[in-house]
Amino acid sequence: MSQLSPNLTIAALSIFVLLLIGMVLKSRTSSDNLRSYAVGSVRFSPITVALALASSLTSAATFIINPGFISLYGLGAYLAFGVVMPLAIFIALVFLMKKFRKYGVHVGSLSIADWLGKRFSSPFLQKMFGALSVLLITFIVLICVGITKVISKAIDANELYVLIGLVIVVFTYIMLGGANSLVYTNSIQAVVMVIVAGVMLYSGAGDVFASGEANLFHQLSAVDPKLVMPFNDTSPLFRDFFEVVVCNALIGIAIVCQPHILTKSLMLKEDHEVNRFLVYSILLLVLFFSVVFVGFYARAYFPDLMFEGEPLQMDGIIPAFVVSKFSAYVSLLLIIGLIAAGLSTLEGLIQSLPTSITNDLLLPLMGRDTDHSSAMKINRIIGVLIAIVVVYLSWQQLTSPNLSVAIFAQNGVYAFFSAAFVPVFYGIFTKVQNKLIPVVGTLTALGVYYSVYYLELTPYMEGATTKNPAIASALALIISFLVSGVIYISLRVAEKKDSIPEVVEDLGKSAS
Template sequence: MNNIATPEQVTATALLLVGYAAVILFFVVRGALRIKSMADYAVGSVRFSPIAVGLSLAASMTSAATFIINPGFIALYGLSGMLSFGVVMPLASMISLVVFTKGFRKHGQTVKALTLAQWIGSRFQSTGLTRYFGWLSLLLITFIVLICVGLTQVLSNALNAPPLPVLVGIVVFIFGYMMFGGANSMVYTNTIQALLKLVVAVVLLTSGYEHFSQGVHGFLAKLAAIDPALTHATNPQSYLFRDYFEIIFCQIVIGVAIVCQPHLITKSLLLDNERDVNRYLLTAVLVLTVFFSVVFAGLYARLAFPGLQLNGQELKMDKIMSAYVVREFPVYVGLLVIMGLISAGISTLESLIQSLSSTITSDIIKPLLSPTVFSGTGGFRREIWLNRLVITVLGAVAIWLSYDQLLNAKLSVAIFAQNGVYAYFAAAFVPISFGIFLRDAPRLAVTVASVTALLVHFGVYYGRLTPYMQLPVRNPGVSAALGIVAAVVVGGVLYLALHRASVPEKTVAVAA
């Protein structure tokens, strides 16, 4: 193992982690004291300001992928990756967020949905759809793995520690306190994390200012001297940014659908009234714009490690950003950045644990048990303890899968995570979009469309269909985008067919 940090950095990082943990636990205890039901855990019982909820959304939407993993792609492949992950996808996702939020919130408030699966099931009056999306949410474990790997890479570098004990410590601490705080504490902690991430984003974006001493052309010349492909809008030698179909079309489709994740779109249900929505969205979009820009720092990292080597050894993609931070910044600035990178991961991890455990508890396990188990005065406590057991199991699975990715990732843990997460929101896109924008969307149309998205995504990916799936590392963005397009087409055709078929029946009924 390469020791990057100095003894002074190791000591300072350890002390700062203790302080950070103490602050987090303070807010967890404060939030836990207000939990009186499973609904309080899932969507909160405290009235939060729209600015705080907007910051919480921005913190949840930009995770370790944005701050730690994706900059590695940009370091490897240059401006083509920046165009894809730093421009196209963020623009599409923020526009989609604004369009989807108001319609989703209106129905969510009406039915008092606690989870995204419940929202879909209620909208189409189908307990089967609720169960289906409850089980489908297990795919989001892959995103939890990505964050755990990202956090482990940062802290193992900063502490000069082996990855396994660091990984176990991260999971035990974060999953442990999420058993108690839920949505109440999460908004507090996410707000702190978002503010810290804002500061760190500015530090990272300005960290390579000296490379612009000869202007933008001078900066590009430095990249071109390492590899001319780093300065081109497409990179045919990459696995993800080979042409504009991958960089623009697929990323627009993915960006539009990406908000259809339970830890993102349900955040609006924390708002107390409708007039708060605009301030919530404005806050989220402004902060997200800064956060998404952080991937540009990957270009600074490539200039710092032109040969992608550290101490004579190959620098794996997932370690590039953490190595850059530890090596390039003075001790105390480095500590601030490390805290920001940790916050980037923890903020989304908290949201995922909260939403996924709520879904597993409420939509998968609870319907399988007798209603009497959760009735009476002790019913609430039994449901909370069941939720804590679910979190414990999730933590154990996260350690197992994360350690495997630390040892055996193909290019990056991001490929593993994208395959699962993209499958989830590809399947959810038509039910959510039709549920929001089409008042009379038939249940059959959205169900078949959702299954179509899964079949196309996994069929293209694992069947190695299309020229994009022929290399050792496959791009899940291509298969997911094709799955989403297929789902929209199938859902749209069924909607029109079923809608037209119902018109004669209505006409006959009126005539009779």
């Protein structure tokens, strides 16, 4: 067990934060308006943006929270979060990024809501998604809880004080910097994450390839045979093929439809850089998503899920594993890496969420545009209000989570990208201009999602203590896609019928 000094940890974390703040201050002068704040004004290389994207997509959820699911529920959780969802994300990145960028660069979009509003010439759609972006606060809460767990465990401090300090520091330096500083800080964090991912995966590799009773999966089978089965019927989230494969495949595709993900492509100034950016991004993401496998190591290390005589909550398994398994200096490196994993996505959300609320909801309601002199002031006020809400909700999740903060976060994030998928899909892959399709698709997805979840529709939800948001999201995606498809086909058929008389008339004129 490591004897990690709290003072040494505080000193190392202070140096790390000062480094990030220094980079923010260096790039601050470039973010003097909402447009440069949102998408940047500096020319970034493909590898730099790839580092930013990979670190944004793999947050505290991937490095801290999701490995806890694997520790509790085994192979089914790993297949969901370590295999199916990443593969779906890679496919979605390749197919969605280029198309989104092509139109986003042309019209100068700052956010998903802005992009949708301009693509369908619909101020209503822009305002609706500006309002819906509030759901992403739940993901900010997840990351704050994960980082707070790591820091408080490492320095033996009160979680509330750590949480408040974390929110004040990170919200402040991101609101000062914007997209330019975000890419720089994400790049540093991604490099640290690469090192940490390698160390954590290597730490238990010997047990994976060992023979006999020393083999990792033999150890896990002795703890609970269900840990090595592809489906775990005693879990609330990984009970069968539909939950593990179908739900997570659909979510992996739709998850790319988040503002801090797709808008990364707008930071590239040249189209020919996009392919290299995607290759670098996917290679990094393969490594980062592999970190969830560490959940198996942690369960073998804590077979009874006890730490220092206390039962481990799911969100605390990986922090406890890091501070107890490794030597002091390695633990310190891993702690910084876990924090970097959380900060990378947290920064992106802090930058994109107030921007979307300001640019897509408040400014249009006030009759002002992006370049108005008050835009940045409003943006920062919104950032402060979000910070206050985040502290309140995060403290609730630290003190009384429903299994994990991940369930709370998924209930907001999954609802958002379920609602966004149909509009983004039709905006990218069709030339349709009819506003009915994206609006009905969005409203259908929201209606299905919250009906399934809160009215406990389907056998998966009935009487469940912990309900699976992935079920609600998958059904919302399927039904909204089918409904929008029917409308799309109906409109195409109607257009063809209307065009028949014109064709006959033209043929008549030609014949005469």
